[in-house]
Amino acid sequence: MTRVESACTSVGRRCRRRRTSATRAEIVPDLLRRWLGYRGHEVFCVRNITDIDDKIIARGRDENRPAVVVAEEYARVYERQIERLGVLPPQVAPRATGHIIEMIALIERLVEVGAAYESGGDVFFAVRSFDSYGQLSGRNVDELRSGARVEPDERKRDLLDFALWKRAKAGEPSWTSPWGRGRPGWHIECSAMAGKYLGTAFDIHAGGLDLIFPHHENEIAQSEAASGRRFARFWLHNGLLMMGDAKMSKSLGNVISLDQALDRYGSNVLRMFFLSAHYRSPMDFDENRLAEAAAAFDRWSAFERATRGLPPPDPLTSTVAEDIRQRFHQAMDDDLGTPAAQAALFDLVSAGNRMLEAGARAEAAVARTVFCELAGVLGYSFADRTSGAGLYEPLIAELLALRTQARQRRDFATADAIRARLTQLGVVLQDSPEGPRWYLASP
RNA sequence: GGCCGGGUAGCCAAGUGGGAAGGCAGGGGACUGCAAAUCCCUUACGAGCGGGUUCGAUUCCCGCCCCGGCCUCCA
Known part of the structure; x- marks a missing residue:
């Protein structure tokens, strides 16, 4: 059994960016899955869906609906789209908001082992407590620190620490926790859900190259600090898909x-x-x-x-x-x-x-x-395009016969008119030594 | 500025220390009434630029140029 986390998919982050990996981040793990399956491996695949974040909250406010409802709607649209692409559905597609309890348990564990600390209702991960932080993305903690351009947050002990739990702000969805009402930070949901469905150690984690830092790095830190086990054995990072400059593209x-x-x-x-x-x-x-x-x-x-x-x-x-x-x-x-x-x-x-x-x-x-x-x-499928025209099939056959007769009496004008008309209607005609063939134009 | 990835024909895109895959587009031919499909032939003496190592580099090393990502909040 090969256990795979296909991608961390966040509902809030849709198609706004000039560069994105979302679609590719679905196609690539799908490809891997199909190949492993073909090679005789049983694959168990999880696609995490992050359905709570700033953008979703903002959208919920705009639409005057609960954020989770909005998120679920978008998540389903997304899933339908991906399915249309021919991506095999994962065995599990867990939602972050359905796993608050698991996240809290994970954060508590991190606090317990000294990898995280609470500060005024927020909980942060102490990056320096995790020795191999930066290994995946090839970064060095001290360099990160000197390159940091953000103003120091006095609630953090270290500039690089990141939020596991965020204290509730007025008007935002929140859950009760040992640290008061709040909501999970980004990253923790993936660790919690991967841990639940794939185990604390699993085989392959896929995702876009753009997530390697900080998201994947943070996932590793959280998961490994809590479990003491190696998180994912292999990482499959896909290159980005450049959508081009929106203005320029539009004009073209x-x-x-x-x-x-x-x-x-x-x-x-x-x-x-x-x-x-x-x-x-x-x-x-x-x-x-x-x-x-x-x-x-x-x-x-x-x-x-x-x-x-x-x-x-x-x-x-x-x-x-x-x-x-x-x-x-x-x-x-x-x-x-x-x-x-x-x-x-x-x-x-x-x-x-x-x-x-x-x-x-x-x-x-x-x-x-x-x-x-x-x-x-590779995921290609060939539909039968020489049938499926239903009731029209006999009609097409009839027109073909008429055209053949026309050709036999060398009335090419009529023959070509029939062919042209059929083409307009989406029926492609090709003559062959065995007689005329037709098929429906794709897609 | 730092780290990482990339620059191969008109376009897209692989492999490789010693004959530069494949696709699209283009040209010529065969077949066909024509078209489509198909087949045959054809399109980089050259791989961002400049050095170096080597008998030999597109492939390794160094420098430079260009493109992109990340380095910050959010995802």
């Missing part, structure tokens, strides 16, 4: 929301976009990239379509397909090397098309099987 007309992108391109294309670069590299989000990804994915779906009707492969193997499977495995085993893995898939598609061209149908069927298997591991 390439600013697009995740929902819009999903509507326009579908989840496969989004996935192609994200997996085209290595997960640790930074990448730019703009619509030209999406259009390129769409063109690239079209090549895959064309192959899938072309091989759909092939008889299932008999035991015959294809050395070409097996070589490619090897390449794919090797690329993915080496730190989820999706660019190389996908390159192998593109080569498989080329080889498969050549098999088709050469009439090697049995071998092409093997290529198809391997292709679908591997693309499936």
Whole structure:
């Protein structure tokens, strides 16, 4: 069993930033999960949702509704969106506000072991009490201190200490605690929920590179100071997704929301976009990239379509397909090397098309099987676009027959008009030696 | 200023101390009534710049330039 915390997702922090990792921080752990699963590991995945913070409180006040209600609404919208992206749902998606008791217990423990102290209703983590603080992000406590530009807070013993519990302010949601009414600070919720659902020590913690400091660093400090055990064995940090300068993007007309992108391109294309670069590299989000990804994915779906009707492969193997499977495995085993893995898939598609061209149908069927298997591991799915038109299917067939008749009497004007009209209606027509084929345009 | 990551063809993007993957776009050809799809050929004597190590560097080392992140509250 591999225990994974997929990402610390905060509801309050949505899409305002020029640079964000939110979507990638969902795609990347999803990829890891799928790959581990394919490799025979059982994966238990938790996605923490932070549903209480300044922004949520502010929004609740603006909308004149309880903050937790607002938060839950946004959380569900978020989850729906991520699901549309084809991200497998986690086994557990705990909410911070449902784990106040666990957080309080954790903070009490930290106070007990001398890693935290109460100060006028606030509780702070004493950073200097934790020797390896800064290790994950490669920071040194003294340098951090000299670089600090914030005015000293007299309630803290040390500038670097961070809040575990915040004394309640008027009009804010608060909970009772041993230190009076208040609410949790940022970071502690992730430690509490990870501890509860994954255990005090677990395998992999994923998240955006932007969270490495201070959030992940603080999670480690809190969790390890309390448990005395190693928190996460491995960290999977994804590079950021640059949304570009909002003004500039707007003038170029390439600013697009995740929902819009999903509507326009579908989840496969989004996935192609994200997996085209290595997960640790930074990448730019703009619509030209999406259009390129769409063109690239079209090549895959064309192959899938072309091989759909092939008889299932008999035991015959294809050395070409097996070589490619090897390449794919090797690329993915080496730190989820999706660019190389996908390159192998593109080569498989080329080889498969050549098999088709050469009439090697049995071998092409093997290529198809391997292709679908591997693309499936990456989370791609191929819908049947040659059916599903429901009642219209017989009508399409009828129009195709009319067009074929027109072509036979060399009435190309009529034939082309039928094809053009069908295209307008979202039915793509392609002639082949075996007769005309059609499919519904994506997404 | 400090720490970290990155600069590879028109665009995107890998691997590698010794032939620079793959995709998109472009050009030529085959097939086709046409189109689409597909196939074949083609597009970096060069990898931000300058040094160094080496028989040999895009790949290692040093310096510089540029881009980005973090270094602060909040998430």
